[in-house]
Amino acid sequence: MNQDRQTPPGGESTQLPTLPEATVARLPEYLRALHSLADIGRDTVSSEDLAAAAGINAAKLRKDLSQLGSYGTRGVGYDVELLTSQISTVLGLAEHRAVALVGIGNLGHALAGYAGFGPRGFRIAALFDVDDSRLGETINGLLVRHVDDIAEVVATEGISIAMLTTPPHAAQPVADLLVNAGVTSILNFAPCVLSVPDGVDVRKVDLAIELQILSFHEHRKASARTGSSQYAPVKPVPAKKTAKKTATAKIDKSAKTQSPPKNVVPPPPGVTFSDSVVNE
Amino acid sequence: MNQDRQTPPGGESTQLPTLPEATVARLPEYLRALHSLADIGRDTVSSEDLAAAAGINAAKLRKDLSQLGSYGTRGVGYDVELLTSQISTVLGLAEHRAVALVGIGNLGHALAGYAGFGPRGFRIAALFDVDDSRLGETINGLLVRHVDDIAEVVATEGISIAMLTTPPHAAQPVADLLVNAGVTSILNFAPCVLSVPDGVDVRKVDLAIELQILSFHEHRKASARTGSSQYAPVKPVPAKKTAKKTATAKIDKSAKTQSPPKNVVPPPPGVTFSDSVVNE
16 A cells, blocks of 8 residues: 555665565565464474465465575475564564654554554654644553654654554645654555655555455455446547547446446456547 | 455456456545545546546556546546546445444454544444453444354344454454355454455455555665665575585575674675575
Protein backbone atom coordinates (compact mmCIF):
# COMPACT_ATOMS: atom_id res chain seq x y z
CA MET A 1 0.00 0.00 0.00
CA ASN A 2 2.69 2.40 -0.87
CA GLN A 3 1.88 5.58 -2.68
CA ASP A 4 2.85 4.32 -6.09
CA ARG A 5 6.58 4.46 -5.71
CA GLN A 6 9.35 2.03 -6.40
CA THR A 7 12.46 1.69 -4.36
CA PRO A 8 14.73 3.92 -6.41
CA PRO A 9 17.82 2.38 -7.87
CA GLY A 10 20.42 2.57 -5.18
CA GLY A 11 23.77 0.90 -5.10
CA GLU A 12 25.86 3.86 -6.13
CA SER A 13 26.26 5.43 -2.73
CA THR A 14 24.82 2.75 -0.48
CA GLN A 15 25.91 -0.72 0.42
CA LEU A 16 22.35 -1.91 0.77
CA PRO A 17 21.23 -4.19 -2.02
CA THR A 18 18.81 -2.68 -4.50
CA LEU A 19 15.56 -4.48 -3.92
CA PRO A 20 12.19 -4.33 -5.65
CA GLU A 21 9.50 -2.82 -3.44
CA ALA A 22 7.60 -6.13 -3.52
CA THR A 23 10.65 -7.95 -2.16
CA VAL A 24 11.05 -5.36 0.58
CA ALA A 25 7.41 -5.89 1.53
CA ARG A 26 7.93 -9.65 1.83
CA LEU A 27 11.07 -9.51 3.97
CA PRO A 28 9.10 -8.73 7.15
CA GLU A 29 6.91 -11.77 6.43
CA TYR A 30 10.00 -13.98 6.30
CA LEU A 31 11.27 -12.37 9.47
CA ARG A 32 8.02 -13.03 11.33
CA ALA A 33 8.07 -16.64 10.14
CA LEU A 34 11.72 -17.04 11.20
CA HIS A 35 10.94 -15.76 14.69
CA SER A 36 8.10 -18.28 14.97
CA LEU A 37 10.44 -21.06 13.85
CA ALA A 38 13.09 -19.98 16.35
CA ASP A 39 10.44 -19.98 19.08
CA ILE A 40 9.79 -23.66 18.47
CA GLY A 41 13.49 -24.47 18.50
CA ARG A 42 14.27 -24.75 14.80
CA ASP A 43 17.89 -24.04 13.80
CA THR A 44 17.49 -24.54 10.07
CA VAL A 45 14.58 -24.38 7.69
CA SER A 46 14.01 -25.41 4.09
CA SER A 47 12.79 -22.80 1.65
CA GLU A 48 9.51 -24.73 1.34
CA ASP A 49 8.87 -24.70 5.08
CA LEU A 50 9.86 -21.08 5.45
CA ALA A 51 7.69 -20.13 2.49
CA ALA A 52 4.73 -21.98 3.98
CA ALA A 53 5.24 -20.28 7.33
CA ALA A 54 5.39 -16.91 5.61
CA GLY A 55 2.44 -17.59 3.33
CA ILE A 56 4.50 -16.93 0.21
CA ASN A 57 5.42 -19.29 -2.58
CA ALA A 58 8.79 -20.98 -2.32
CA ALA A 59 10.20 -19.92 -5.69
CA LYS A 60 9.48 -16.28 -4.89
CA LEU A 61 11.09 -16.67 -1.47
CA ARG A 62 14.27 -18.20 -2.95
CA LYS A 63 14.48 -15.39 -5.46
CA ASP A 64 13.94 -12.74 -2.79
CA LEU A 65 16.56 -14.20 -0.48
CA SER A 66 19.03 -14.67 -3.32
CA GLN A 67 18.88 -10.92 -3.77
CA LEU A 68 20.24 -10.62 -0.24
CA GLY A 69 22.97 -13.08 -1.12
CA SER A 70 21.28 -15.87 0.86
CA TYR A 71 20.94 -19.21 -0.84
CA GLY A 72 20.72 -21.78 1.92
CA THR A 73 22.54 -25.09 1.83
CA ARG A 74 21.42 -28.08 -0.19
CA GLY A 75 19.75 -30.62 2.05
CA VAL A 76 19.98 -28.31 5.05
CA GLY A 77 18.20 -25.14 4.10
CA TYR A 78 18.68 -21.77 5.70
CA ASP A 79 20.29 -21.11 9.06
CA VAL A 80 17.42 -19.57 11.03
CA GLU A 81 19.54 -17.35 13.25
CA LEU A 82 21.76 -16.14 10.43
CA LEU A 83 18.91 -15.35 8.09
CA THR A 84 16.99 -13.62 10.89
CA SER A 85 19.97 -11.45 11.59
CA GLN A 86 20.53 -10.68 7.95
CA ILE A 87 16.94 -9.67 7.20
CA SER A 88 16.79 -7.62 10.42
CA THR A 89 19.90 -5.79 9.34
CA VAL A 90 18.61 -5.08 5.83
CA LEU A 91 15.36 -3.78 7.35
CA GLY A 92 17.32 -1.49 9.64
CA LEU A 93 15.99 -3.17 12.76
CA ALA A 94 19.37 -3.49 14.46
CA GLU A 95 18.29 -0.49 16.50
CA HIS A 96 14.85 -0.01 18.07
CA ARG A 97 13.29 2.83 16.12
CA ALA A 98 11.39 5.58 17.89
CA VAL A 99 7.98 6.26 16.37
CA ALA A 100 5.62 9.20 16.86
CA LEU A 101 1.86 8.77 16.77
CA VAL A 102 -0.31 11.74 15.83
CA GLY A 103 -4.06 11.65 16.36
CA ILE A 104 -5.10 9.94 19.58
CA GLY A 105 -8.70 9.13 18.65
CA ASN A 106 -10.17 5.67 18.60
CA LEU A 107 -7.55 4.07 16.35
CA GLY A 108 -4.62 6.12 17.66
CA HIS A 109 -5.50 5.10 21.18
CA ALA A 110 -5.51 1.45 20.17
CA LEU A 111 -2.15 1.76 18.41
CA ALA A 112 -0.63 3.59 21.36
CA GLY A 113 -1.53 0.61 23.51
CA TYR A 114 -0.60 -2.06 20.95
CA ALA A 115 1.91 -4.50 22.41
CA GLY A 116 2.97 -5.88 19.03
CA PHE A 117 5.36 -3.12 17.99
CA GLY A 118 8.02 -3.54 20.70
CA PRO A 119 9.07 -7.11 19.91
CA ARG A 120 9.29 -6.23 16.23
CA GLY A 121 11.65 -3.29 16.46
CA PHE A 122 9.64 -0.19 17.32
CA ARG A 123 9.07 1.97 20.34
CA ILE A 124 6.19 4.44 20.44
CA ALA A 125 8.11 7.45 21.72
CA ALA A 126 5.64 10.32 21.44
CA LEU A 127 1.89 10.92 21.23
CA PHE A 128 0.31 14.05 19.78
CA ASP A 129 -3.17 15.48 19.38
CA VAL A 130 -4.85 18.88 19.30
CA ASP A 131 -7.95 18.00 21.29
CA ASP A 132 -7.96 19.56 24.76
CA SER A 133 -9.74 16.52 26.12
CA ARG A 134 -6.84 14.31 24.99
CA LEU A 135 -3.91 16.55 25.94
CA GLY A 136 -2.30 15.61 29.22
CA GLU A 137 -3.71 12.08 29.08
CA THR A 138 -1.16 9.34 29.66
CA ILE A 139 -1.21 6.09 27.66
CA ASN A 140 1.27 3.37 28.62
CA GLY A 141 3.22 5.97 30.57
CA LEU A 142 3.41 8.36 27.62
CA LEU A 143 1.91 11.83 27.74
CA VAL A 144 -0.32 13.08 24.91
CA ARG A 145 1.25 16.37 23.81
CA HIS A 146 0.09 19.16 21.53
CA VAL A 147 1.13 18.97 17.87
CA ASP A 148 2.86 22.31 18.40
CA ASP A 149 5.51 20.32 20.30
CA ILE A 150 6.23 18.02 17.34
CA ALA A 151 9.44 19.74 16.23
CA GLU A 152 10.92 19.75 19.73
CA VAL A 153 9.99 16.18 20.61
CA VAL A 154 10.99 14.70 17.25
CA ALA A 155 14.45 16.21 17.68
CA THR A 156 14.81 15.16 21.31
CA GLU A 157 13.64 11.61 20.77
CA GLY A 158 15.44 11.10 17.45
CA ILE A 159 12.20 10.18 15.69
CA SER A 160 12.22 9.53 11.95
CA ILE A 161 8.99 7.52 11.58
CA ALA A 162 5.47 8.69 12.40
CA MET A 163 2.04 7.07 12.31
CA LEU A 164 -0.72 9.42 11.32
CA THR A 165 -4.20 8.61 12.65
CA THR A 166 -5.86 12.00 12.38
CA PRO A 167 -9.11 12.70 10.54
CA PRO A 168 -8.46 13.15 6.80
CA HIS A 169 -8.78 16.96 6.82
CA ALA A 170 -5.97 17.25 9.39
CA ALA A 171 -3.63 14.75 7.76
CA GLN A 172 -1.82 17.04 5.33
CA PRO A 173 -1.08 19.87 7.80
CA VAL A 174 0.14 17.35 10.34
CA ALA A 175 2.27 15.63 7.70
CA ASP A 176 3.81 19.03 6.90
CA LEU A 177 4.62 19.56 10.59
CA LEU A 178 6.20 16.11 10.78
CA VAL A 179 8.27 16.57 7.63
CA ASN A 180 9.45 20.00 8.75
CA ALA A 181 10.48 18.45 12.04
CA GLY A 182 12.65 15.92 10.21
CA VAL A 183 10.38 12.89 9.99
CA THR A 184 11.16 11.00 6.78
CA SER A 185 8.72 8.07 6.92
CA ILE A 186 4.98 8.25 7.52
CA LEU A 187 2.49 5.45 7.96
CA ASN A 188 -0.79 7.12 7.02
CA PHE A 189 -4.07 5.70 8.31
CA ALA A 190 -6.11 8.71 7.18
CA PRO A 191 -8.04 7.99 3.98
CA CYS A 192 -6.34 10.62 1.87
CA VAL A 193 -3.24 11.10 -0.25
CA LEU A 194 -0.38 13.00 1.36
CA SER A 195 1.86 15.30 -0.55
CA VAL A 196 5.43 15.06 0.71
CA PRO A 197 8.81 16.10 -0.63
CA ASP A 198 11.29 13.70 -2.22
CA GLY A 199 13.11 11.69 0.38
CA VAL A 200 10.01 11.17 2.50
CA ASP A 201 8.37 7.75 2.30
CA VAL A 202 4.68 7.30 2.86
CA ARG A 203 2.80 4.06 3.25
CA LYS A 204 -0.95 3.91 3.58
CA VAL A 205 -3.18 1.68 5.61
CA ASP A 206 -6.80 2.29 4.66
CA LEU A 207 -8.95 -0.28 6.38
CA ALA A 208 -12.07 0.48 4.37
CA ILE A 209 -10.06 -0.13 1.20
CA GLU A 210 -9.05 -3.54 2.51
CA LEU A 211 -12.71 -4.38 3.03
CA GLN A 212 -13.59 -3.04 -0.43
CA ILE A 213 -11.04 -5.34 -2.02
CA LEU A 214 -12.60 -8.28 -0.17
CA SER A 215 -15.99 -7.03 -1.28
CA PHE A 216 -14.81 -7.30 -4.89
CA HIS A 217 -13.92 -10.93 -4.27
CA GLU A 218 -17.29 -11.57 -2.65
CA HIS A 219 -18.96 -10.01 -5.68
CA ARG A 220 -16.77 -12.07 -8.01
CA LYS A 221 -17.57 -15.31 -6.19
CA ALA A 222 -21.28 -14.55 -6.12
CA SER A 223 -21.21 -13.76 -9.84
CA ALA A 224 -19.41 -17.00 -10.56
CA ARG A 225 -22.03 -18.94 -8.62
CA THR A 226 -25.05 -17.36 -10.24
CA GLY A 227 -23.52 -16.63 -13.62
CA SER A 228 -24.76 -13.08 -13.36
CA SER A 229 -23.54 -9.83 -11.91
CA GLN A 230 -24.72 -6.37 -11.18
CA TYR A 231 -21.83 -5.24 -13.30
CA ALA A 232 -22.55 -3.72 -16.67
CA PRO A 233 -19.58 -2.39 -18.60
CA VAL A 234 -19.98 1.24 -19.43
CA LYS A 235 -19.85 1.83 -23.11
CA PRO A 236 -17.38 4.44 -24.24
CA VAL A 237 -18.72 7.95 -24.36
CA PRO A 238 -18.37 9.41 -27.83
CA ALA A 239 -16.79 12.82 -27.93
CA LYS A 240 -18.82 15.33 -29.86
CA LYS A 241 -16.51 15.98 -32.75
CA THR A 242 -13.95 13.25 -32.74
CA ALA A 243 -16.27 10.28 -32.40
CA LYS A 244 -15.65 7.69 -35.05
CA LYS A 245 -18.49 6.07 -36.79
CA THR A 246 -18.59 3.04 -34.53
CA ALA A 247 -18.77 5.20 -31.43
CA THR A 248 -22.52 5.43 -31.42
CA ALA A 249 -23.11 3.64 -28.14
CA LYS A 250 -24.91 5.70 -25.56
CA ILE A 251 -23.89 5.90 -21.98
CA ASP A 252 -25.34 2.87 -20.30
CA LYS A 253 -27.59 4.54 -17.75
CA SER A 254 -28.29 1.21 -16.14
CA ALA A 255 -24.85 1.27 -14.56
CA LYS A 256 -25.66 4.66 -13.14
CA THR A 257 -28.81 3.48 -11.44
CA GLN A 258 -27.15 0.26 -10.34
CA SER A 259 -29.99 -1.86 -11.67
CA PRO A 260 -28.55 -3.06 -14.96
CA PRO A 261 -30.28 -5.82 -16.87
CA LYS A 262 -28.94 -9.22 -15.96
CA ASN A 263 -28.34 -10.17 -19.55
CA VAL A 264 -25.66 -7.62 -20.34
CA VAL A 265 -22.64 -9.48 -21.64
CA PRO A 266 -19.27 -7.85 -21.07
CA PRO A 267 -16.61 -7.97 -23.73
CA PRO A 268 -14.40 -11.02 -23.49
CA PRO A 269 -10.90 -10.41 -22.16
CA GLY A 270 -8.62 -9.26 -24.88
CA VAL A 271 -11.27 -7.39 -26.83
CA THR A 272 -10.32 -3.78 -27.00
CA PHE A 273 -12.46 -0.82 -27.66
CA SER A 274 -9.76 0.84 -29.69
CA ASP A 275 -11.93 1.37 -32.71
CA SER A 276 -14.83 2.90 -30.92
CA VAL A 277 -13.05 4.59 -28.10
CA VAL A 278 -12.27 8.19 -27.77
CA ASN A 279 -9.55 8.44 -25.26
CA GLU A 280 -9.71 11.56 -23.22
CA MET B 1 -1.11 -7.50 1.41
CA ASN B 2 -2.95 -10.46 0.09
CA GLN B 3 -1.69 -13.92 0.84
CA ASP B 4 0.13 -14.38 -2.43
CA ARG B 5 -2.82 -14.98 -4.65
CA GLN B 6 -3.92 -13.58 -7.95
CA THR B 7 -7.47 -12.99 -8.94
CA PRO B 8 -8.10 -16.24 -10.78
CA PRO B 9 -9.07 -16.00 -14.41
CA GLY B 10 -12.80 -15.50 -14.44
CA GLY B 11 -14.95 -14.60 -17.35
CA GLU B 12 -16.25 -18.07 -18.11
CA SER B 13 -19.03 -18.14 -15.61
CA THR B 14 -19.06 -14.55 -14.39
CA GLN B 15 -19.91 -11.32 -16.03
CA LEU B 16 -17.37 -9.41 -13.96
CA PRO B 17 -14.29 -8.33 -15.86
CA THR B 18 -11.15 -10.27 -15.11
CA LEU B 19 -8.90 -7.84 -13.31
CA PRO B 20 -5.34 -8.10 -12.03
CA GLU B 21 -5.16 -8.05 -8.24
CA ALA B 22 -3.19 -4.79 -8.40
CA THR B 23 -5.96 -3.14 -10.39
CA VAL B 24 -8.56 -4.37 -7.91
CA ALA B 25 -6.48 -2.86 -5.11
CA ARG B 26 -6.41 0.53 -6.85
CA LEU B 27 -10.13 0.73 -7.61
CA PRO B 28 -11.00 1.71 -4.02
CA GLU B 29 -8.40 4.51 -4.25
CA TYR B 30 -10.15 5.88 -7.34
CA LEU B 31 -13.47 5.54 -5.58
CA ARG B 32 -12.28 7.49 -2.55
CA ALA B 33 -10.88 10.20 -4.81
CA LEU B 34 -14.15 10.35 -6.80
CA HIS B 35 -16.15 10.81 -3.60
CA SER B 36 -13.85 13.67 -2.58
CA LEU B 37 -14.30 15.28 -6.00
CA ALA B 38 -18.08 14.89 -5.82
CA ASP B 39 -18.01 16.50 -2.37
CA ILE B 40 -16.49 19.63 -3.85
CA GLY B 41 -19.04 19.70 -6.66
CA ARG B 42 -17.04 18.28 -9.55
CA ASP B 43 -19.09 16.59 -12.30
CA THR B 44 -16.21 15.54 -14.50
CA VAL B 45 -12.54 14.93 -13.93
CA SER B 46 -9.53 14.44 -16.16
CA SER B 47 -7.46 11.31 -15.75
CA GLU B 48 -4.57 13.49 -14.53
CA ASP B 49 -6.64 15.14 -11.80
CA LEU B 50 -8.22 11.88 -10.73
CA ALA B 51 -4.83 10.18 -10.68
CA ALA B 52 -3.39 12.97 -8.54
CA ALA B 53 -6.32 12.76 -6.13
CA ALA B 54 -5.86 9.01 -5.87
CA GLY B 55 -2.08 9.19 -5.55
CA ILE B 56 -1.56 6.93 -8.56
CA ASN B 57 0.06 7.71 -11.88
CA ALA B 58 -2.24 8.74 -14.69
CA ALA B 59 -1.16 6.14 -17.24
CA LYS B 60 -1.82 3.36 -14.75
CA LEU B 61 -5.20 4.85 -13.93
CA ARG B 62 -6.21 5.03 -17.59
CA LYS B 63 -5.18 1.44 -18.10
CA ASP B 64 -7.05 0.29 -14.99
CA LEU B 65 -10.23 2.09 -15.97
CA SER B 66 -10.02 0.89 -19.55
CA GLN B 67 -10.25 -2.62 -18.16
CA LEU B 68 -13.66 -1.66 -16.80
CA GLY B 69 -14.61 -0.30 -20.21
CA SER B 70 -14.25 3.31 -19.04
CA TYR B 71 -12.26 5.62 -21.24
CA GLY B 72 -13.51 9.11 -20.49
CA THR B 73 -14.18 11.67 -23.16
CA ARG B 74 -11.50 13.66 -24.88
CA GLY B 75 -11.35 17.17 -23.46
CA VAL B 76 -13.93 16.35 -20.82
CA GLY B 77 -12.57 13.45 -18.87
CA TYR B 78 -14.58 11.03 -16.81
CA ASP B 79 -18.12 11.57 -15.57
CA VAL B 80 -17.67 11.53 -11.79
CA GLU B 81 -21.08 10.09 -10.94
CA LEU B 82 -20.99 7.47 -13.65
CA LEU B 83 -17.50 6.28 -12.82
CA THR B 84 -18.31 6.24 -9.09
CA SER B 85 -21.31 4.08 -9.77
CA GLN B 86 -19.39 1.77 -12.04
CA ILE B 87 -16.49 1.19 -9.66
CA SER B 88 -18.90 0.73 -6.74
CA THR B 89 -20.73 -1.89 -8.73
CA VAL B 90 -17.56 -3.76 -9.69
CA LEU B 91 -16.49 -3.72 -6.05
CA GLY B 92 -19.84 -5.15 -5.03
CA LEU B 93 -20.70 -2.11 -2.93
CA ALA B 94 -24.22 -1.71 -4.31
CA GLU B 95 -25.35 -3.36 -1.11
CA HIS B 96 -24.01 -2.52 2.35
CA ARG B 97 -22.08 -5.59 3.42
CA ALA B 98 -22.41 -6.96 6.92
CA VAL B 99 -19.06 -7.60 8.60
CA ALA B 100 -18.24 -9.60 11.71
CA LEU B 101 -15.41 -8.58 14.03
CA VAL B 102 -13.75 -11.25 16.16
CA GLY B 103 -11.40 -10.28 18.99
CA ILE B 104 -12.54 -7.23 20.93
CA GLY B 105 -9.20 -6.26 22.45
CA ASN B 106 -7.49 -2.94 21.97
CA LEU B 107 -7.56 -2.92 18.17
CA GLY B 108 -10.90 -4.72 17.82
CA HIS B 109 -12.47 -2.18 20.15
CA ALA B 110 -11.13 0.66 18.00
CA LEU B 111 -12.40 -0.94 14.79
CA ALA B 112 -15.82 -1.61 16.32
CA GLY B 113 -16.08 2.11 16.98
CA TYR B 114 -14.55 3.25 13.69
CA ALA B 115 -16.90 5.58 11.84
CA GLY B 116 -15.12 5.21 8.52
CA PHE B 117 -16.64 1.89 7.43
CA GLY B 118 -20.29 2.94 7.10
CA PRO B 119 -19.88 5.60 4.42
CA ARG B 120 -17.71 3.23 2.41
CA GLY B 121 -20.07 0.30 2.17
CA PHE B 122 -19.75 -1.74 5.36
CA ARG B 123 -21.78 -2.30 8.47
CA ILE B 124 -20.24 -3.96 11.51
CA ALA B 125 -23.00 -6.44 12.24
CA ALA B 126 -21.54 -8.68 14.94
CA LEU B 127 -18.81 -8.65 17.62
CA PHE B 128 -17.26 -11.76 19.11
CA ASP B 129 -14.76 -12.60 21.81
CA VAL B 130 -14.10 -15.36 24.31
CA ASP B 131 -13.06 -13.21 27.26
CA ASP B 132 -15.67 -13.15 30.02
CA SER B 133 -14.78 -9.55 30.77
CA ARG B 134 -15.71 -8.57 27.21
CA LEU B 135 -18.84 -10.67 26.74
CA GLY B 136 -22.03 -8.75 27.25
CA GLU B 137 -20.32 -5.42 26.64
CA THR B 138 -22.06 -3.18 24.13
CA ILE B 139 -20.11 -1.11 21.58
CA ASN B 140 -22.05 1.26 19.36
CA GLY B 141 -25.21 -0.57 20.29
CA LEU B 142 -23.78 -3.96 19.39
CA LEU B 143 -23.40 -6.75 21.94
CA VAL B 144 -20.11 -8.65 22.24
CA ARG B 145 -21.07 -12.32 21.88
CA HIS B 146 -19.18 -15.56 22.45
CA VAL B 147 -17.41 -17.09 19.45
CA ASP B 148 -19.60 -20.16 19.99
CA ASP B 149 -22.42 -18.06 18.53
CA ILE B 150 -20.54 -17.36 15.29
CA ALA B 151 -22.40 -19.92 13.16
CA GLU B 152 -25.81 -18.75 14.29
CA VAL B 153 -25.11 -15.02 13.96
CA VAL B 154 -23.31 -15.29 10.62
CA ALA B 155 -26.33 -17.07 9.19
CA THR B 156 -28.86 -14.68 10.71
CA GLU B 157 -27.04 -11.53 9.67
CA GLY B 158 -26.00 -12.79 6.24
CA ILE B 159 -22.33 -12.13 6.98
CA SER B 160 -19.69 -13.11 4.41
CA ILE B 161 -16.78 -10.90 5.54
CA ALA B 162 -15.02 -10.97 8.91
CA MET B 163 -12.22 -8.97 10.50
CA LEU B 164 -9.98 -10.99 12.74
CA THR B 165 -8.27 -9.11 15.56
CA THR B 166 -7.48 -11.95 17.93
CA PRO B 167 -4.03 -12.77 19.32
CA PRO B 168 -2.06 -14.85 16.79
CA HIS B 169 -2.52 -18.18 18.61
CA ALA B 170 -6.30 -17.84 18.38
CA ALA B 171 -6.43 -16.71 14.77
CA GLN B 172 -6.49 -20.10 13.03
CA PRO B 173 -9.18 -21.73 15.22
CA VAL B 174 -11.33 -18.60 14.88
CA ALA B 175 -10.78 -18.57 11.12
CA ASP B 176 -11.94 -22.19 11.02
CA LEU B 177 -15.10 -21.28 12.93
CA LEU B 178 -15.76 -18.41 10.54
CA VAL B 179 -15.19 -20.49 7.42
CA ASN B 180 -17.39 -23.30 8.74
CA ALA B 181 -20.08 -20.72 9.39
CA GLY B 182 -19.95 -19.61 5.75
CA VAL B 183 -17.65 -16.59 5.88
CA THR B 184 -15.70 -16.39 2.60
CA SER B 185 -13.53 -13.29 3.12
CA ILE B 186 -11.29 -12.55 6.10
CA LEU B 187 -9.31 -9.42 6.88
CA ASN B 188 -6.64 -10.74 9.22
CA PHE B 189 -4.90 -8.35 11.64
CA ALA B 190 -3.20 -11.14 13.57
CA PRO B 191 0.47 -11.50 12.65
CA CYS B 192 0.22 -15.04 11.30
CA VAL B 193 -0.66 -16.88 8.14
CA LEU B 194 -4.12 -18.41 7.98
CA SER B 195 -4.83 -21.66 6.25
CA VAL B 196 -8.20 -21.53 4.51
CA PRO B 197 -9.90 -23.63 1.84
CA ASP B 198 -10.18 -22.59 -1.80
CA GLY B 199 -12.87 -20.03 -2.29
CA VAL B 200 -12.01 -18.14 0.88
CA ASP B 201 -10.10 -14.88 0.42
CA VAL B 202 -7.75 -13.60 3.09
CA ARG B 203 -6.11 -10.22 3.23
CA LYS B 204 -3.60 -9.29 5.89
CA VAL B 205 -3.00 -6.05 7.70
CA ASP B 206 0.12 -6.35 9.82
CA LEU B 207 0.95 -2.97 11.26
CA ALA B 208 4.42 -3.94 12.45
CA ILE B 209 5.23 -5.07 8.91
CA GLU B 210 4.21 -1.67 7.59
CA LEU B 211 6.64 -0.07 10.03
CA GLN B 212 9.37 -2.55 9.09
CA ILE B 213 9.02 -1.60 5.43
CA LEU B 214 9.40 2.05 6.38
CA SER B 215 12.37 1.08 8.52
CA PHE B 216 13.99 -0.41 5.41
CA HIS B 217 13.58 2.94 3.68
CA GLU B 218 15.03 4.77 6.68
CA HIS B 219 17.99 2.41 6.61
CA ARG B 220 18.36 2.88 2.84
CA LYS B 221 18.28 6.67 3.14
CA ALA B 222 20.75 6.67 6.01
CA SER B 223 23.08 4.40 4.03
CA ALA B 224 22.85 6.68 1.01
CA ARG B 225 23.76 9.67 3.16
CA THR B 226 26.74 8.09 4.85
CA GLY B 227 27.77 5.75 2.05
CA SER B 228 27.86 2.90 4.50
CA SER B 229 25.45 0.42 5.93
CA GLN B 230 25.24 -2.17 8.62
CA TYR B 231 24.39 -4.59 5.86
CA ALA B 232 26.88 -7.22 4.87
CA PRO B 233 25.79 -9.74 2.30
CA VAL B 234 26.02 -13.27 3.56
CA LYS B 235 28.27 -15.36 1.44
CA PRO B 236 26.81 -18.61 0.23
CA VAL B 237 27.29 -21.57 2.52
CA PRO B 238 29.05 -24.42 0.77
CA ALA B 239 27.43 -27.79 1.19
CA LYS B 240 29.77 -30.47 2.40
CA LYS B 241 29.87 -32.75 -0.59
CA THR B 242 28.49 -30.82 -3.47
CA ALA B 243 30.44 -27.61 -3.03
CA LYS B 244 32.13 -26.52 -6.20
CA LYS B 245 35.66 -25.31 -6.17
CA THR B 246 34.74 -21.66 -5.98
CA ALA B 247 32.43 -22.21 -3.03
CA THR B 248 35.11 -21.69 -0.42
CA ALA B 249 33.65 -18.61 1.19
CA LYS B 250 32.89 -18.99 4.86
CA ILE B 251 29.74 -17.77 6.47
CA ASP B 252 30.24 -14.12 7.14
CA LYS B 253 29.89 -14.09 10.90
CA SER B 254 29.92 -10.35 10.91
CA ALA B 255 26.35 -10.33 9.68
CA LYS B 256 25.43 -12.56 12.57
CA THR B 257 26.85 -10.23 15.14
CA GLN B 258 25.50 -7.20 13.30
CA SER B 259 28.83 -5.40 13.39
CA PRO B 260 30.13 -5.99 9.89
CA PRO B 261 33.14 -4.14 8.56
CA LYS B 262 32.18 -0.95 6.80
CA ASN B 263 34.14 -1.80 3.70
CA VAL B 264 32.18 -4.84 2.59
CA VAL B 265 31.08 -4.27 -0.96
CA PRO B 266 27.96 -6.06 -2.10
CA PRO B 267 27.79 -7.58 -5.55
CA PRO B 268 26.49 -5.20 -8.17
CA PRO B 269 22.97 -5.87 -9.38
CA GLY B 270 22.99 -8.51 -12.07
CA VAL B 271 25.93 -10.44 -10.69
CA THR B 272 24.83 -13.91 -9.78
CA PHE B 273 26.42 -16.36 -7.47
CA SER B 274 25.51 -19.23 -9.72
CA ASP B 275 29.04 -20.57 -9.93
CA SER B 276 29.72 -20.57 -6.25
CA VAL B 277 26.29 -21.22 -4.93
CA VAL B 278 24.88 -24.43 -3.76
CA ASN B 279 21.20 -24.01 -3.90
CA GLU B 280 19.42 -25.85 -1.22
